Structure formats: structure tokens, C-alpha cells
Amino acid sequence: MKDIELIATATFGLEAVVARELRELGYQDLKVENARVTFTGNLSDICKTNLWLRTADRILIKMGEFKATTFEELFQQTKALPWPDWISENANFPVEGKSIKSKLFSVPDCQAIVKKAVVEKMKQKYKLEWFEEKGPLYKIEVALLNDTATLTIDTSGPGLHKRGYRKLGSSAPLKETLAAAMILLSRWHPDRILIDPFCGSGTIPIEAALIGQNIAPGIGRNFAAEEWPVIPKKLWQEARKEAHALANYNRELRIMGQDIDGEVLSLARYHAREAGIDEQVKFQKLPVAELRSRYRYGYIICNPPYGERLGDRPRVEQLYREMGAVFRKLDTWSYYVLTSHEGFEKLFGRTADKNRKLYNGRIQCRYYQFFGPHPPRRKDSELSKTAEST
Template identity: 50%
Template sequence: MTTHRLVATSAMGLESIVADEVKALGYETKTENGKIHFEGDERAIARANMWLRVSDRVKIIAGDFKATTFDQLFEQTKAIPWEQYLPVDAAFPVQGKSVKSKLFSVPDCQAIVKKAIVERLKLAHKRIGFLDETGATFKIEVSILKDIATITIDTSGVGLHKRGYRLGQGEAPLKETLAAALVYISKWNPNRPFVDPFCGSGTIAIEAAMIGQNLAPGYNREFLSEDWPWMSKKIWDEVRLEAEDLANYDQHLDITGTDIDPRMIEVASNNAVEAGFADLIHWKQRQLRDFTTTSLDGVMIGNPPYGERIGEKEEIEQMVQDMGSMMEKHPTWSVYMLSSMEKFEEHYGRRATKKRKLFNGFIQTEFYQYWGQKSPRA
């Protein structure tokens, strides 16, 4: 099998988590903004797509080089051995972006890269005329940053956050990849109770359940590279079999999702059924102030409403204040809240043990972490 230069992309602030995931699969990494570089063969491509919970996509780096003129972009793109990746009938749409570069016209860059690949494939496959592009799809991207062009091939297709279980969602759904990252950051393990008091469509609780039972996030979906002739079906079958063998379906879970809106409880419940957790996650319609528990060493993770409508801000501030007062009665519980609210700590009633800046889409947020006391049992 061939060794490829690969890159797992991530949202800002989550690079270290994705790097840890890639290392856990057995590959050495190098990290830069939003990108985790590693090398691997076809099996690595399949395993990365199957197992990375926090990455957005896995791409092959076909080539990178300096390009300050269109001639340079054309010739160096043409020099890449595209016939090793693309069969003669490949469909290969080209996307592009350019930042702080002399070649700033993205449509022109896309057209030139497309033309260069066509010329290379026609030469390699001894073709005259047009390529029909009726075969498997290879999504190409040319990204130019400070005059350095990087040309990649997307192996994932639909973003890796699309696990396949979310049949319904609320107004501002949390991406599955970010939800999984929140669970990772909390260091929750399946021996501890878990509660999301603002569960919405249930994403955080479902991601926790998948982590708790070690279910591969890509098990129930398909990937673009599965259709590629050089990515054998045998590899994908073996990677899926590995995922099945590593799943711990017998792991007991104590996970609860609550929400004030009964419609969202129904949506979350349906999503959990689709994810295979019909009876493993408890869903309750409940206001936050009605939370009560006799359990120790629990973890509460949530994404409270951001309160963008008139009158909502004061309500949410009061809710955060109530949460802070309530959780003082449960000192062994750890609380983790993702919020864009100014003065969150002031309303909660104490400073967070730790904060981490994260982006929920384009919204800058803080992940406030309040670590619980160790109980005598612990």
C-alpha cells in the first residue's frame, strides 16, 4: 500500500484534541492552525474517517509549492502524479480559496488547477479530447496562503460531524464534533453520572454515550473514498469489523438529558433511538432549577441558550445564577458550560477552575470548567 501525506482538519481551539485522537490511532502528528498532519496508507485513511470524533475532514495532500504566477500554478499542479489518484473517468470538481497571496482570483485558480489535472490525466491515460467524468468523485481543493499553494483531495465527503443519527434538531444545534470535544475536555468516564440540563436535540448526551461505549462515530455512515477504485472494499470491511469488535455494548451508562421544551425531548429521544441508545439515555422534561440527585462525582455539561432575543438575556442570567446556587449543594459534581455570555462567572457565583476559548460555529465562546471535590468514595 502507498504512504500518503494526510491532514485532519479541525475547528480553531480543538487541534490538540484531534492530534490526540490521531496519535491514539498510532500515527505521529504535526499540528498547525486547524490542521493535524500525519502519514499513513489506505487503511489509515479508512481508520481516521471511522474513528476521529472531533475532526471535520480527512484529506490527502497531493502537493504543495510556491506559486506567484498562473504559469507556476499550472505547471506545478500538472507535475503532480494525478494518475495515481484519479482514474481516467474520475469526476473531480475543484474548489479554492486564497489568502494574502498574489494569486487572489479564486475562480481563475480553480480553472487553472482543473485544466492542469485534465492535461496530466489525458497524457497519462493516452486520451484525446474531453474526459467524461462519469466515475467516482474526487473533491479537489486548491488553497493558497501567502503564495504557498496546497492541493488536497477530500477523503470524507460529507463532513465528519454528520454521524447519521440526527433526524431532528433545534434552532441552534451544536455540531457533533464540538459536542464530542466538550466531553473529552471534561475527562468524563462511563463510571460517572452524566447530565446535560439543556439537551436540545440531545447531541452532547449522545456523543457521551458513543464515547462511553467506544462506538466509532463513523460506523453508521459512508465516506466519499469508499467509491475510489484504489481504496479496496476489503480495507473498509476490516476497519468496520475492527470498530464492531472494539465497541463495548455492555458498558453501563448513567446519562440523562433534560430540557424545558417537551418538543426537544421528543427530538432528542428519536435521535438517540437512531444512534442505537433507545433505552440507555434518560430524557426528561425539566427546568434546570428542579435538578436533584443523590449521586456523587457526576459531570454536568451543557450549552445554555445564548439569549439573543429581547428579554431573554435577563432570564438566562437568572438561570445561570440559579445553576450556581444549585450546584453548591452537589460539591462532588463537576460542571462544564459553553457560553458566550459576558460575566458568566459573576452570574454563576464563582470563578471557573479553568476556561477554554472555543468557537461554536462563528460565535466565540468560553468553556467554563468547575471541577468538583473528590468524594470519600473516589
Template identity: 60%
Template sequence: MTKYNIIATSAMGLEAIVAKEVRDLGYECQVENGRISFTGDESAIVRSNLWLRTADRIKIKIGEFKATTFDELFEKTKALPWEQYLPVNAEFPVIGKSVKSKLFSVSDCQGIVKKAIVERMRKQYKQVTWFEENGPLYRIEVALHKDIALITLDASGSGLHKRGYRAGQGEAPLKETLAAALVLLTNWTADRPFVDPFCGSGTIPIEAALIGQNIAPGFNRDYVSEKWHWIPERVWDQARDEAESLANYDQELDIIGSDIDHRMVKIASDNAFEAGFGDMIQFKQMQVKDFTTTKEYGVIVGNPPYGERLGDKPSVEKMYQDMGQAFAPLETWSIYMLTSHEQFEQFYGRTATKKRKLFNGFIKTDYYQFWGKRPPKKKD
């Protein structure tokens, strides 16, 4: 089988988590800012699309080279083996970006790359004078950074955060990939209670359920590369069969999501139903200050309001205080909160065991981690 250079793109701060997921799939990888690179065959492209919970997209690297002139960009793009990837009827739009590079006009770079590919294809398909572009989609990206051009092919289509279960959402929904990362950064295992007291449209509890039952997050969606002639249909079938056999649908889950807004609770329930967890995740309307439990060794993960708008700040700070008081008796529980509020610990009333910088979209946040007592070791 052919070996490809594959890139899993990632949000800032999540690279190490994506890299761990790639290694868990059995591929050695290199980590850079925002991208995790590895090599693999067609099944690696398919499996990483299906399984990576925290990556944004899967791309195939076609070429990487220095380009300081349009001439250089044209010739080096034309030298790449496009005929190995694109059939004669391929639809191949070119998108681009440029950072700290002499070739700073993105639209010009896109045009040059497109022209170079057409030239190369004309040589290959001699009888063709005009490419109809009415076949499968091959979205090409030219990304210039410090005069190095990276040319890739997008194998995902819509971003990997689009799992296909979100029937509705609130004002500021958390991306599914970040929600999965928040769960993976905890010490939670599927045999322990899990609570999200700010569940919104239910993304964190649903991602926890997918992790708890080892369900491939991309199992129920389509990918642009399913229509590519050089990835046989049987490769997709095998990968989906593998995902089906690895899922642990019998794993019981104790997952609760609550929110102050009854409309969000309804949306969260609908989304959980759409994801196949209709009866497995409990959703209820509740304020965080009313949370009590007699269970032990659970995990709480939350993305509470940040108080970004000035008028919201006092009520958010009061809510952090109430939360600290409600959670104080939970000695065996581990608590994880994501917020951009810099005085969170002060209002919550405790110093975090550990903090991790993460980005929620463009908002710089900290993931505050308060570790509870370790559960007793299970007897064999």
C-alpha cells in the same frame, strides 16, 4: 502499502484534541492552525474517518508549493502524479480559497488547477480526448495562503460531524464534533453519572454515550473514498471489523438529558433511538433550577442559551443565577458550561477552575470548568 500525507481538519481551538485522537490511533502528527498532519497507509485514511470524533474532515495532501503566478500554479499542479489518484472516469470538481495571496481570484485558481489536471490526465490516458466525469467523486481543493498552494483530495465526503443519527434538530444545533470535544475535555468516565441540562436535540448525551461505549462515531455512515479504486474494499471491512470488536456495548451508562422544551425532548429521544441508545439515555422535560440528585461524582456538561439577542439577556442571566444555586450543593460533581456571555461566572456565583476558548460555529465562547472532588480510588 503506499504512504500518504493525511490531514485531519479541525475547528479553531480543537486542534490539540484532534491531535490526541490521531495519536491514540497510533499515528505521530504535527499540529498547525486548523489542521493536523500525519502519514499513513490506506488503512490510516479509513480508520481516521471512522474514529476521529472531533475532526471536520480527512484530506489527502497531493502537493504543496509556492505559486505567485497562474503559470506557476498551472505547471506545478500539472507536475503532480494525478494518475495515481484519479481513474479515467473520475468526477473531479475543484473548490478553492485564497488568503493573503497574490493569486486572489478563487474562480481563476480553480479553473487553472482543473485545466492542469486535465492536461496531466491527457498525457496518461492518451486515447482520451474528453473526460466524461461519470465515475467516483474526487473532490479537489486548492487552498492558497500567503502564496503557498496546498492541493488536497477530500476523503470524507460530507463532514465528519454528520454521524447519521440526527433525525431532527432545533434552531441552533451544536455540531456533533464540538459536542464530542466538550465531553472529551471533561474528567468523565463511563462508570459515572452524566447530565446535560440543556440537551436540545440530544447531541451531547448521544456523543457521551458513543464515547462511553467506545463506539466509532463514523461507524454507521458512508464515505466518498469507499468508491476509490486504490483503497481496497477489504481495508474498509477490516477497519469496520476492528471498530465492532472494540465497541463495549455491555458498558452500562447513566446519562440524562433534560430541556425546558418538550418538543426538543421528543426530538432528542428520536435521535438517541436512531443512534442505538433508545433505552440507555433518559430524556425529560425540566428547567435547570429544578435539578436535584443524590448521586455523587457525576459530570454536568451544558451548552445553555447565551443571551445573544438583547431581549433574551435578562432572562438568560436569571437562569445562570438559578443554575448556580441548583448546582451549589453538588460538591462532588464537576460542571462544564459553554457560553459566549462574558459575565457568566458573576451570575453563576462561582469562579471557574479553568476556562478554555472555543468557537461554536463563528461565535467566540468560553468553556467554563468547575472541578468537583476527585472520586475515591477504586480498590483492586
């Protein structure tokens, strides 16, 4: 099959992070837009990107894009696309939709038109009048923006944030994709210690361990496209084999998750075991006021409470003051804090070196980044020790 146009969808604010991941995987000529990055690949790349992308939401096949201001235009141009090249005779192919600033604003009508057009195309190929739709899932989406329709098929199934290790729920969990983005944006290096003093069910420490050992985040789950006849099973097997070969399972890491809630820490330990990195992450019941470390250089990456509910704000604001006092004692560390509270920097007592708008679900947040000094190079450090001993 010739080059395929693929879309890695992303939460607003993470598009550049997804693009960076794609470049590191070897993809070029990326087109970065709101909530998506478009690139080209082949069948093997569908497997590879689903397995490896840490911050993308889904991998979609872009079937077509065209102007559509009438239902007839939408029908005819959808029917002209090569649906049977992808969709099998027994496929289950539901249609989802969305419409923004377009003449075709009725989403249910657009979905019905696209469904009808795909069925008509399938009839031509398979010589059938009725499709039972009991086979593999091919979720189609029609997305209209400013009268331009984009037609896609989802290869991922459940969102890529569903790594497979978080099988037990907790209140207001941080998505795995956002946690991974926070770590990648920090430029944390696996040789340095990392602490999350508000770890909750353990998402940030676990994602850090997966990054530190170069474990593909999707290696423990399945994807919708694995059931598609058009993608040989061998390609998925090869992609997983390569992912296992690239993982550094023996790399030792210094990652700690702390929280004052002992019950949620038991969830964190369970999730770490499910992810296979429980020996690399240590969890401890500890209030932030007691945060200490014997290490000279390290990273704090955290998602503390926001105080979204009015009654919680005084307690959260006091917590931010406490964080400022505690973190300042670790004056050679770098710290990264995600919160929606507008007054965080004032309460924390320091202006961030950099901040970035991110979304935690539907909550608009800022990712505050405080940079510590770089540790001395090993050679310089050794010379210093030699000089001191003479």
C-alpha cells in the same frame, strides 16, 4: 502505496483535541497547525481515521504544497502532482478554493487553473480529451496562504460531524464534533454519571454514550473514498469489523439529558434510537431549577442559551444565576459550560478553574470548566465502610 500524507481538519480551538485522538489511535510525528493536524498513514488509515475521529471535520489527502505567486507556477506545479494515482478515469473532480494573504487572490481563477492542470495530467494517463465526470467524487481543494498553495483531495465527503443519527433538524443544533470535544476535554469517565440539563436534540448525551461504549462515530455512515477504486473494499470491511469488535455495547452508562422543551426532547429520543444507544441515555422534561441527583460524584456538561439576541439577554442572565445556585448544591460534581456570554462567571457566581476558547459555528465561546473533587478510591472507601461498621 507508500506512506500518504494526510490532514485531519479541525475547527479552530480543537486542533490539540484532534491530535490527542490521533495519538490514542497510534499515530506519531504529528504536525499541529491552525485548523489542521498533518500525519502519515496508508490506505487502511484513511478508513480508520474516517471511522474513528470524533472531533475532526474531514480527512484530506495532501497532494502537494509549494510556493505560487503566478498562475503559471500554480499550473505547472499542480500538473506535476500524481493525480492519476488517485483519480479514476470516470471520476467527478470538482475544485474548491480559498486564498488568504496571497498574490493569487482570485479564488475562481485559482480553481480554474487547478482544474485545467489536473485535466491535462489526466489526459496524459488516460489518453482522453474529455472526461464525463459521472463517477466517484474526488473533491479537490486549492488553499493559498501567504503565497503557499496546498492541494488536497477530500476522502470524507459530508463532514465527519454527520454521524448519520441526526436526521431530523432542530434550531441552532450543536455540532456532533464540538459536543464530542466538550466531553473529551472534560475527561469524563464512563463510570460516572453525566447530565446535560439543556440537552436540546440530544447531541451531548448521545456523543457521551458513543464515547462511553467506545463506538466508532462513523460506523453508521458512508464516506466519499469508499467509492474509489484505489482503496480496496476489503479495507473498509476490515476497518468496520475491527470497530465493531472494539465496541463495548454491553457497558452500562448513567447519562441523562434534560430540557424544558418537550418537543425537542422527542427529537432527542429519536436521535438516540437512530444512534443505537437509546437504552443508555434517559431523557426527561425538567427545568434546570429542579435539577437534583442522588449520586455523590458526577459531571454536568452543557451548552445553555447564550442570549445573543438583545431581547433574550435578561432571561439568559437570570438563567445563569439560577444555574449557579443549583450547581453549587452539587458541590462534589464537576461542571462544564459552553457560552459566548462574556459575563457568565460573574452571573454564575464562581470563577472557572479553567476556560478555553472554542467556536460554536461562527460564534466565539468560552468553555468554562469547574473541577470537583475526585471520588475516593474504591479500596479506601471499602476500608472506611469496614471501620464504620466495627
